[in-house]
Amino acid sequence: MPDAKQKPAQQQKSVEEQLAYLRKGAAEIIREDELKAKLEQSAKTGKPLRVYLGVDPTAPDIHLGHTVVIRKLKHFQDMGHTAIFLIGDFSAMIGDPTGQSETRPPLSREQVDANAKTYLDQVFKILDRDKTEVRYNSEWLGKLTSYEVIRLCGKYPLARMLEREDFRSRLESGRKWEELRRGISGLVKPGRQHGSEPPESDRKLDALRRGISGLAKPQSIAIHELLYPLLTALDAVQLQSDVELGATEQKFNLLVHREIQREYGLAPQVAFTMPILVGLDGVKKMSKSLGNYIGISEPPNEMFGKLMSISDELMWSYYELLTDFEERVIVRLKEEVRTGVLHPMDAKMQLAHTIIASFHGEAAANAARDEFQRVFRNRQAPSEIEEIHLKLQGNVISVERKTGPNLRKGTITGPLTNIQKWSSLLHGFAFVSSAAEAERLMKQGGFDVNDEGVRDPSAKLDLSHSATYTVRVGKKKFLRIIVE
RNA sequence: GGACGGGUGGGUGAGUGGCUAAAACCAGCAGACUGUAAAUCUGCCGCUCCUUGCGGGCUACGGAGGUUCGAAUCCUCCCCCGUCCA
Numbered sequence: 001m002p003d004a005k006q007k008p009a010q011q012q013k014s015v016e017e018q019l020a021y022l023r024k025g026a027a028e029i030i031r032e033d034e035l036k037a038k039l040e041q042s043a044k045t046g047k048p049l050r051v052y053l054g055v056d057p058t059a060p061d062i063h064l065g066h067t068v069v070i071r072k073l074k075h076f077q078d079m080g081h082t083a084i085f086l087i088g089d090f091s092a093m094i095g096d097p098t099g100q101s102e103t104r105p106p107l108s109r110e111q112v113d114a115n116a117k118t119y120l121d122q123v124f125k126i127l128d129r130d131k132t133e134v135r136y137n138s139e140w141l142g143k144l145t146s147y148e149v150i151r152l153c154g155k156y157p158l159a160r161m162l163e164r165e166d167f168r169s170r171l172e173s174g175r176k177w178e179e180l181r182r183g184i185s186g187l188v189k190p191g192r193q194h195g196s197e198p199p200e201s202d203r204k205l206d207a208l209r210r211g212i213s214g215l216a217k218p219q220s221i222a223i224h225e226l227l228y229p230l231l232t233a234l235d236a237v238q239l240q241s242d243v244e245l246g247a248t249e250q251k252f253n254l255l256v257h258r259e260i261q262r263e264y265g266l267a268p269q270v271a272f273t274m275p276i277l278v279g280l281d282g283v284k285k286m287s288k289s290l291g292n293y294i295g296i297s298e299p300p301n302e303m304f305g306k307l308m309s310i311s312d313e314l315m316w317s318y319y320e321l322l323t324d325f326e327e328r329v330i331v332r333l334k335e336e337v338r339t340g341v342l343h344p345m346d347a348k349m350q351l352a353h354t355i356i357a358s359f360h361g362e363a364a365a366n367a368a369r370d371e372f373q374r375v376f377r378n379r380q381a382p383s384e385i386e387e388i389h390l391k392l393q394g395n396v397i398s399v400e401r402k403t404g405p406n407l408r409k410g411t412i413t414g415p416l417t418n419i420q421k422w423s424s425l426l427h428g429f430a431f432v433s434s435a436a437e438a439e440r441l442m443k444q445g446g447f448d449v450n451d452e453g454v455r456d457p458s459a460k461l462d463l464s465h466s467a468t469y470t471v472r473v474g475k476k477k478f479l480r481i482i483v484e
Numbered sequence: 485g486g487a488c489g490g491g492u493g494g495g496u497g498a499g500u501g502g503c504u505a506a507a508a509c510c511a512g513c514a515g516a517c518u519g520u521a522a523a524u525c526u527g528c529c530g531c532u533c534c535u536u537g538c539g540g541g542c543u544a545c546g547g548a549g550g551u552u553c554g555a556a557u558c559c560u561c562c563c564c565c566g567u568c569c570a
């Protein structure tokens with residue numbers, strides 16, 4: 001048998017097997033029969049498919065939501081096909097209007113470059129670095145002449161472009177908003193009398209107002225946003241791709257790409273979409289700006305805690321989209337939970353462990369699991385807590401803050417004595433956003449010193465003699481304070 | 485170019501001269517219950533000071549001025565946004 005490394009994996013798997021593997025978790029494959037034909041062709045000629053994923057480096061960190069589609073790219077890579085990771089460094093400067101309720105501020109060149117770099121480091125936690133083709137679309141888009149841009153625009157009708165949901169709803173909401181507003185000003189507004197039942201017209205008014213508040217505020221569309229799908233279509237042309245991956249929200253873009261490829265005399269690519277990962281809140285899509293995300297570079301303990309906090313229902317889509325468990329295994333787990341054989345919490349722990357292991361390794365995942373049990377099941381303080389060393393020196397308190405390998409130093413100044421209020425100290429460490437916030441926590445029982453609740457917001461810490469305090473602030477923040 | 489309408493706290497949005505640190509809803513936070521889940525219930529939710537009190541001070545309703553004992557609310561100018569007509 002020849003060396004396995006020489007032999008592409010696809011030759012070892014039948015087209016049917018490949019399809020089954022690739023299909024897992026997919027939202028839509030347009031069109032599946034074309035994909036099958038391409039796979040067959042590839043198997044026959046031994047020429048791997050060119051599969052690409054384009055990403056705009058709009059934010060420096062990638063989170064689990066981004067990994068769904070990157071993992072699918074890896075699946076193609078596993079099957080021996082060519083994975084192309086395209087960095088939309090040029091298109092990012094336009095900004096994808098997809099899912100945007102307003103025009104985004106364009107990114108600067110510097111931001112894009114910086115983001116692209118950190119992006120790649122993280123991407124290769126999933127993809128095989130040696131087998132991945134990395135491209136930047138500024139390479140060709142940056143060289144376009146305005147003549148070429150105009151020619152490109154000539155290949156796609158405006159009406160089609162405006163069909164897309166993002167644009168349509170932005171235009172539509174403006175119109176509706178105006179209509180309702182007219183309705184409101186049409187009603188006379190009588191002075192409302194206190195204590196009396198609101199008159200009929202007032203109720204109408206309220207109903208209209210509620211109607212308005214349900215609508216998104218109208219947002220303008222800038223012309224350059226129309227260009228986004230067209231320009232990125234040139235990526236597909238340039239790369240001569242067979243398959244393009246994207247989240248479901250990218251469907252429109254992917255379809256435009258397909259058509260433009262045809263216009264340029266190429267065989268249209270398969271548009272392969274993946275579902276959007278729901279964030280920790282269980283409702284909205286995972287995104288950094290909503291704060292409901294798990295970054296893939298986050299420390300294992302952090303990831304574990306966040307994963308455990310997702311709802312039981314959500315767990316299953318995470319299993320589907322973030323692990324390599326086979327479909328039938330997931331179905332069985334689900335069944336076991338349903339029948340009570342398996343506790344949902346244990347299923348979730350396994351999920352968390354699996355995901356963390358894929359980014360940080362088995363050992364780190366084990367450690368994170370043990371730590372989780374320790375802190376939350378047994379309600380003990382974490383084994384490693386942030387330490388803050390305090391020293392009163394004359395008029396200032398020097399603060400040394402040890403966070404893992406990082407060491408921060410600072411001082412708290414002001415009218416100082418040996419006796420300091422906890423609330424202002426906590427604020428001084430930037431542990432809470434304001435002293436008022438700290439006082440609030442204390443009043444509500446969210447503050448312990450050495451396992452004893454401290455409720456008095458004016459409670460103080462004596463700095464005159466050395467001591468060590470273990471402090472809990474809120475549900476999950478712990479701190480060790482060492483007075484020197 | 486013309487005619488309308490709008491800009492209030494993290495978001496939506498009420499509020500047309502004092503009773504408004506500003507309703508309501510959402511988000512967020514804490515507590516209870518738990519499986520750090522969900523759901524539910526309770527409380528909190530600008531900053532700051534202290535003697536932590538239905539306490540004092542400061543800042544806040546696009547921006548700048550003005551009227552007034554008093555302005556998110558009235559006036560002037562400016563900036564921004566939307567709709568319709570051309």
